[in-house]
Amino acid sequence: MAHPSATPPPPGGGPPPSGGPPASKDATWQQVSDTPEFQELVARKRAWIVPATAFFLFWYLLFILMAGYAEDFMGGEFLVDGITVGYAFALSQFVMTFVLALLYVRRSRDVFDPLRVRALQRAAEIANEPVPETALTDAAGVSGTAPGAPGTSGGPGTPGTDRDGGAR
Amino acid sequence: MSPLLAASGDGVNGLAVGIFALVVGMTLVITFWASKKTTSSAQFFTAGRSITGRQNGLAIAGDYMSAASFLGIAGLIFYFGFDGFLYSVGFLVAFLTVLFLLAERMRNSAKFTIADVLSHRLNERPARAAAASGTLTVAAFYLIAQMVGAGVLVQALMGISFQLSVVLTGVFMLAYVIFGGMLATTWVQIVKAVLLMTATTILAILVVIKVGGPIELFTKARDASPEGAAYLAPGLNYTNPIDTVSLGLGLVLGTAGLPHILMRFFTVPTAQAARTSVVWAIVIIGAFYLMTTALGFGARALLGGTSIAETIDPAGNLAAPRLAEFIGGGAGTFGGDLFLAIIAAVAFATILAVVAGLVISASGAMAHDVWNGIVKRGKATDAEEMWAGRVAALGVGIVAIVVAVIGGEGLNVSFMVGLAFAVAASANFPALLLALTWRRFNTTGALTGVTFGIVSAIALIVVSPGVWPGSGGSPIGWDLKNPGIVSIPLGFFGCWLGTVLSKDTSSQEAFDELRVRAETGLGAEEAVSH
Numbered sequence: 036m037a038h039p040s041a042t043p044p045p046p047g048g049g050p051p052p053s054g055g056p057p058a059s060k061d062a063t064w065q066q067v068s069d070t071p072e073f074q075e076l077v078a079r080k081r082a083w084i085v086p087a088t089a090f091f092l093f094w095y096l097l098f099i100l101m102a103g104y105a106e107d108f109m110g111g112e113f114l115v116d117g118i119t120v121g122y123a124f125a126l127s128q129f130v131m132t133f134v135l136a137l138l139y140v141r142r143s144r145d146v147f148d149p150l151r152v153r154a155l156q157r158a159a160e161i162a163n164e165p166v167p168e169t170a171l172t173d174a175a176g177v178s179g180t181a182p183g184a185p186g187t188s189g190g191p192g193t194p195g196t197d198r199d200g201g202a203r
Numbered sequence: 204m205s206p207l208l209a210a211s212g213d214g215v216n217g218l219a220v221g222i223f224a225l226v227v228g229m230t231l232v233i234t235f236w237a238s239k240k241t242t243s244s245a246q247f248f249t250a251g252r253s254i255t256g257r258q259n260g261l262a263i264a265g266d267y268m269s270a271a272s273f274l275g276i277a278g279l280i281f282y283f284g285f286d287g288f289l290y291s292v293g294f295l296v297a298f299l300t301v302l303f304l305l306a307e308r309m310r311n312s313a314k315f316t317i318a319d320v321l322s323h324r325l326n327e328r329p330a331r332a333a334a335a336s337g338t339l340t341v342a343a344f345y346l347i348a349q350m351v352g353a354g355v356l357v358q359a360l361m362g363i364s365f366q367l368s369v370v371l372t373g374v375f376m377l378a379y380v381i382f383g384g385m386l387a388t389t390w391v392q393i394v395k396a397v398l399l400m401t402a403t404t405i406l407a408i409l410v411v412i413k414v415g416g417p418i419e420l421f422t423k424a425r426d427a428s429p430e431g432a433a434y435l436a437p438g439l440n441y442t443n444p445i446d447t448v449s450l451g452l453g454l455v456l457g458t459a460g461l462p463h464i465l466m467r468f469f470t471v472p473t474a475q476a477a478r479t480s481v482v483w484a485i486v487i488i489g490a491f492y493l494m495t496t497a498l499g500f501g502a503r504a505l506l507g508g509t510s511i512a513e514t515i516d517p518a519g520n521l522a523a524p525r526l527a528e529f530i531g532g533g534a535g536t537f538g539g540d541l542f543l544a545i546i547a548a549v550a551f552a553t554i555l556a557v558v559a560g561l562v563i564s565a566s567g568a569m570a571h572d573v574w575n576g577i578v579k580r581g582k583a584t585d586a587e588e589m590w591a592g593r594v595a596a597l598g599v600g601i602v603a604i605v606v607a608v609i610g611g612e613g614l615n616v617s618f619m620v621g622l623a624f625a626v627a628a629s630a631n632f633p634a635l636l637l638a639l640t641w642r643r644f645n646t647t648g649a650l651t652g653v654t655f656g657i658v659s660a661i662a663l664i665v666v667s668p669g670v671w672p673g674s675g676g677s678p679i680g681w682d683l684k685n686p687g688i689v690s691i692p693l694g695f696f697g698c699w700l701g702t703v704l705s706k707d708t709s710s711q712e713a714f715d716e717l718r719v720r721a722e723t724g725l726g727a728e729e730a731v732s733h
Contacts, residue, residue: 067725068715076722084303092455095296099451102289102437103444109285110436117421119435121285128292129489135299136485143478151723158725 237383260483265392278519280499293454410501453687460631569595630656648702655697
């Protein structure tokens with residue numbers, strides 16, 4: 036495997052020094068793309084996102100189609116006087132949106148982010164340079180460290196944390 | 204003056220102007236603070252990528268919830284019950300498309316604009332031209348619609364003329380963007396989101412208490428409606444199911460192509476923060492749309508008994524302000540005037556936050572894509588690009604003000620909003636999604652797809668019945684008001700057709716680059732440290 040560590044950063048607004056593989060551009064992007072770690076990341080994400088997207092589009096379009104073609108059914112009473120089947124269905128869309136968003140965040144934290152860190156570590160090995168710290172930390176605030184400075188904070192030990200508080 | 208609302212005195216509503224001056228004063232202080240920090244193009248277009256996920260979630264909500272959402276949907280629910288609520292559902296579910304397909308990938312692979320994503324793997328200048336066309340079309344129509352809406356609302360709520368209302372809105376909008384860039388825009392959006400949520404929550408709680416409980420909201424609104432049980436069932440507004448599906452598709456996919464929403468993901472330091480910000484936005488926007496139901500039903504239950512035609516304007520925009528006045532104690536009382544004034548000021552803040560977001564996204568497309576990317580071939584210096592952004596914002600803003608003033612209240616606002624969402628869903632969204640996921644996709648495909656999407660969306664709206672009121676209807680007998688069900692597939696088809704007709708395979712190797720960038724954040728633009 037090539038170790039094009041001495042090559043300059045790619046031209047034309049490419050990655051900053053600490054970011055991308057400082058490679059003979061496409062060759063190294065290609066190498067990173069071919070690693071089993073990256074392939075697993077892409078495959079696992081697709082396996083979650085495609086069915087989840089299909090599901091929410093189905094549930095939403097079903098709601099609209101029912102509103103269009105089953106007006107009487109949608110206007111029927113649901114459990115209590117005043118709440119119709121249509122409103123219950125509409126509220127289920129809100130619940131679905133909240134639940135799928137939270138499931139996605141948990142899935143990202145538990146599965147996708149660790150895989151992403153492994154893919155980045157392999158990318159760093161290929162480029163034969165330290166893993167870019169800023170790409171590994173998940174700090175939502177501004178990183179105070181100089182770009183590329185090795186391991187002053189965060190680092191590979193904290194891939195899954197979300198200090199911003201959005202993921203609970 | 205407004206014959207409807209300026210009940211407490213002659214002409215200008217003094218209390219509303221006072222509260223409004225307080226809100227605007229706060230935004231100008233923010234702008235002054237932000238102007239000192241806006242010293243580079245990354246500061247100007249992305250606030251130095253230093254906005255946290257939670258802040259960005261609030262800002263997305265502030266960027267997204269227009270006065271049309273706040274006053275318009277409350278009015279639609281007031282009039283049409285269930286069918287008014289149908290809109291809100293699509294506006295919320297749309298954020299799943301944004302979260303699953305675009306938010307993190309956009310953060311990882313773009314610098315300032317949508318075009319940056321495409322230009323990683325396509326020929327840069329045509330790709331920037333295609334993406335900038337989509338961005339500018341959406342931003343222009345949405346901006347003019349918002350400006351006209353602002354003029355009508357501010358005129359009604361504060362008692363100043365339409366023209367003055369538009370010019371005032373435009374001047375504040377330009378002040379935020381030109382002096383304070385994305386940092387001021389972001390904080391104006393955050394302040395607006397907090398004000399809007401606070402006012403809506405208080406009003407909704409008071410309404411529920413007044414009505415007697417959440418279930419009573421439904422039963423009393425139904426009993427007060429001349430439609431009776433049909434008020435809580437579909438069918439009062441949307442009578443053509445195909446049209447409703449078309450609308451729904453346009454909302455759910457169009458949001459993921461709105462340039463001012465996508466641009467917000469460039470303001471956070473990491474993809475994780477982008478993800479977090481969508482979740483915050485979903486929570487805020489979802490809660491907001493649930494509460495608008497309380498406002499619409501509350502207006503129906505509490506005001507519906509009185510003469511509706513005299514109480515509420517035909518567009519329904521004044522249902523929520525009227526309700527606030529009633530809850531505060533009624534027209535002419537101090538409480539009523541105060542509540543009305545607060546709602547008016549919040550509505551104005553709402554408009555300002557949305558138009559500022561639109562102007563900065565259009566300015567990014569003009570300065571970063573058209574001027575630096577296409578004309579200067581990327582050779583402009585950082586300072587030049589920032590100043591180009593300011594000049595572009597000024598130009599875009601002045602054009603929008605002039606068109607809104609000349610076109611006046613007669614401009615068809617719903618036509619322009621519909622067009623903005625249709626172009627976003629049919630041109631921007633297909634090109635972005637395919638660039639990120641389809642290896643074979645190439646420059647020709649992007650150009651034909653964006654062209655198909657823009658042209659078909661505009662053509663189908665121009666011939667739609669809403670544009671041809673009166674006896675004849677559409678000149679070619681086209682009876683869908685929303686083009687999405689045809690124009691979105693046409694946008695994807697155009698991307699596919701152009702790709703397979705072209706022999707260009709050069710963008711296939713670069714697909715790996717874009718995908719590694721988008722999925723891992725390798726080579727992503729970093730936050731500016733100070």
